[in-house]
Amino acid sequence: MSSFISKAILDFFIAFGIVLGGAMLGGIGAVISLQPPTQTMLDVSDRIKIWALAAAVGGTIDPMRVIESNFFDGNLSPAIKQIFYLLTAFLGAHMGSELVKWVCGGGKV
Secondary structure (H helix, E strand, O other), X not given: OOHHHHHHHHHHHHHHHHHHHHHXXXXXXXXXXXXXXXXXXXXXXXXXXXXXXXXXXOOOOHHHHHHHHHHHOOOHHHHHHHHHHHHHHHHHHXXXXXXXXXXXXXXXX
């Protein structure tokens, strides 16, 4: 499998895992602190999505620098690859959030 596809798959699952794991551990913390776990899990999954995206692509500024420097130099291929990595990471974070909503009964199916 090409390294491009491998990195995209890895970015997807890293973002997915961050959202899902963060929501689950937040739910455990809510139970321990006697708060409603379902609502806590829903709140955490929504708030953590952007951080999951940033963590999956390796930082907040570096991917933007890659896009900017390559795009303005006329090298569209690396910029398009980086945008694709961002999209796959976003998709993973969003799917993790939707799974938490589905499990907690907070989303419409």
